Structure formats: structure tokens, C-alpha cells
Amino acid sequence: MIGRDLYDLRTRLRRNGIVLCYSGSMNEAVLSGIGQALKQKMAVDRAGIGIARRVFGVFVEQMQNMIRYSAERQPALPPAGTRDLRYGVIAIGQGDGGFVVEAGNLVRRADVPELRRHLEQIRDRDRRELLALYKRQLRAGLADPGSEAGVGFIEIARRASRPIEFGFVEVDEQFFFFTLRAEIRSVEPLQP
Amino acid sequence: MTTFHLPATDRTPEVAFDFAGHHLRLSGESYPEDAASFYAPVFAALDEYLRRLDGGGACRFDIELIYFNSSSAKILMILLERLDRAAGRGAAIDIYWHYEEDDDTMEELGGEFGEDVEHARFHLVRMAPTDGG
Numbered sequence: 001m002i003g004r005d006l007y008d009l010r011t012r013l014r015r016n017g018i019v020l021c022y023s024g025s026m027n028e029a030v031l032s033g034i035g036q037a038l039k040q041k042m043a044v045d046r047a048g049i050g051i052a053r054r055v056f057g058v059f060v061e062q063m064q065n066m067i068r069y070s071a072e073r074q075p076a077l078p079p080a081g082t083r084d085l086r087y088g089v090i091a092i093g094q095g096d097g098g099f100v101v102e103a104g105n106l107v108r109r110a111d112v113p114e115l116r117r118h119l120e121q122i123r124d125r126d127r128r129e130l131l132a133l134y135k136r137q138l139r140a141g142l143a144d145p146g147s148e149a150g151v152g153f154i155e156i157a158r159r160a161s162r163p164i165e166f167g168f169v170e171v172d173e174q175f176f177f178f179t180l181r182a183e184i185r186s187v188e189p190l191q192p
Numbered sequence: 193m194t195t196f197h198l199p200a201t202d203r204t205p206e207v208a209f210d211f212a213g214h215h216l217r218l219s220g221e222s223y224p225e226d227a228a229s230f231y232a233p234v235f236a237a238l239d240e241y242l243r244r245l246d247g248g249g250a251c252r253f254d255i256e257l258i259y260f261n262s263s264s265a266k267i268l269m270i271l272l273e274r275l276d277r278a279a280g281r282g283a284a285i286d287i288y289w290h291y292e293e294d295d296d297t298m299e300e301l302g303g304e305f306g307e308d309v310e311h312a313r314f315h316l317v318r319m320a321p322t323d324g325g
Contacts (some may be wrong), residue, residue: 028225032202032203036202048294049292049293049294049295049321050292050294050295050296050297053258053259053292053295053297053298054297056259057259057261057297060223060261061261061262064261064263127300131300131301131304132304134262134265134301134304135269135304135305138262138265138266138269139269141266142266142269142270151262151265151266152261152262154262155261155262155265158297159297
């Protein structure tokens with residue numbers, strides 16, 4: 001029956017508390033559009049300013065990481081200067097405890113060890129250390145733009161309420177599916 | 193140039209530089225697609241103004257950003273360095289870093305960035321509550 005699969009997907013997302021989900025081609029316009037909907041949703045739900053800014057900040061960095069670095073991509077058509085399309089998934093969950101922002105995209109097998117090491121270092125730092133690391137990486141980026149890679153991950157970790165979580169699922173010989181999850185807790189339960 | 197102005201968009205801040213009044217202001221949100229190219233003309237105008245302040249001018253710079261991404265954070269670091277250097281050359285510069293009540297991420301970052309400002313005066317200011325927009 002037409003619609004059944006999509007309804008099942010929606011039901012599964014709902015059951016997992018996912019209030020917003022996008023899977024497919026990503027570019028900066030997608031970021032803008034989903035970002036506006038997310039802001040409006042948090043305003044309507046009367047999420048506090050602190051939590052709304054954190055969720056939005058994590059969302060933007062997650063999206064921009066995928067737009068810049070997802071290994072699943074299609075080259076752009078002319079005119080020159082148009083960026084490639086990148087593929088990824090973003091899901092935002094909402095519950096009594098706050099929000100979860102989870103992103104997933106393909107990464108090359110060869111890049112997994114370093115990415116994992118980098119994320120482990122970020123995950124294991126406390127707030128104070130993250131702030132110092134953030135500043136250090138930004139400063140390093142001023143001298144050498146290539147060295148600022150990963151500053152988005154630090155931004156995500158700074159805004160998350162708990163240590164970031166991540167995983168790598170083997171897809172084939174070339175690729176792994178990389179997931180990064182950040183939880184943002186509200187101090188008080190959100191209004192229904 | 194006596195003023196430099198860019199209206200706010202969804203993803204870029206309002207830039208209001210009143211050079212004649214020596215009051216410069218960045219406000220709103222900053223997460224442009226390409227931060228370097230958005231800020232290039234802003235820095236061009238600022239640099240020209242700061243050169244004219246050398247040896248004894250005074251100005252006030254308000255940073256009233258409610259949100260900026262990590263690429264914009266790098267730009268703000270450059271901005272603070274430029275202002276601090278101008279202050280080191282003799283200008284009296286006051287930098288006000290505004291943050292929203294409840295937004296400890298921004299408050300912390302202001303504190304951290306402010307530590308590196310040596311010659312200008314750096315002030316952390318809590319903004320009045322807004323409707324959350």
C-alpha cells in the first residue's frame with residue numbers, strides 16, 4: 001500500500017523521539033532552511049535561550065562538517081565555483097531531558113584512525129580544557145588554515161552537556177559510516 | 193569613509209561602523225557560508241579607520257553577537273588582535289563583549305578571548321533578556 005513505508009519510517013522516528021530528520025544531499029541552503037525550522041520549533045516549545053543557542057550551535061557545526069568533509073559526494077555542474085553536493089544524515093531528538101543532535105556521513109577508511117584519535121582527545125577533556133583547546137586551535141588556524149580542522153568538533157563538545165559520543169560502522173572496503181552524537185540537557189524539564 | 197554599514201541577514205550580522213562618531217558595532221548572528229569572504233570588506237574598512245587613529249584617537253567597539261559559528265570565532269579572534277594592536281600604537285580602545293543571560297558558552301568565550309587583550313580595555317557585558325528570537 002502506498003505510503004505504508006514512509007508512515008513506518010515516521011512512526012519509528014517518532015518512537016525514538018526524533019522531531020526533525022533529514023537524509024540526503026546537503027549544501028548551505030539546506031543548512032539555512034532546516035536551521036530556521038529548528039529555531040522556530042525551539043521558540044514555539046519555549047526552550048530557554050541558553051539551550052536553544054547550544055542546540056543550534058551544535059546543529060550548524062554538524063551540518064558544516066558534513067557539507068565540507070562527507071566522503072560521499074557528487075561533483076557540481078557548471079558554473080565554476082558551485083560546490084559539490086555532499087551526502088549525510090542529521091537527526092534531532094527531543095525529550096524531557098533536553099535535545100540530542102546526531103549526524104552521520106561516510107568517511108574514507110584511511111581517515112578513520114586519525115578522526116577517531118582526534119575525537120577521543122576531545123571527548124576526554126573537561127570544559128576548561130576544551131575552552132583552552134578551542135582557542136589554541138583557532139590561533140593555530142590563523143597561521144596555517146589547514147591546521148584548524150577539527151575546531152568544529154571542539155565547538156560541538158563545548159556546547160554539549162555530556163561527553164560527545166561517536167561511532168564508525170564499516171560499509172565496504174572503502175568507506176565507514178561515521179556518527180557523532182551530542183546531548184544538550186535542559187536544566188528544567190521542557191514545557192509540553 | 194565616515195561610515196560603513198551592512199544590514200543583517202539570516203546568517204550574517206549587522207555591521208554598523210560610525211567612524212565619525214568613533215563607535216563601531218557588530219550585532220546579530222554570524223555563520224556565513226564563507227566567513228573569510230564576508231568579513232574581507234569589513235576588515236578593509238576597519239583597517240583604514242584604525243590607521244587614522246594611530247597616535248592618540250579613541251573608539252568604542254561593541255560585539256553584540258548572540259550566535260556565531262567556529263569559522264566566525266576565528267574572525268573575531270583576528271578582530272580583537274587588530275583592535276589590540278591599534279591600542280598598542282596609542283589609540284584608546286574600549287571593547288564591549290555582550291552575551292545573553294543564560295548563554296554561558298558565550299560568556300566563557302568572551303572571558304577566554306578577553307584574556308589575550310593587553311592594550312585595549314575589554315569589558316564583558318550581560319545583555320538584557322530578549323524574547324529568545
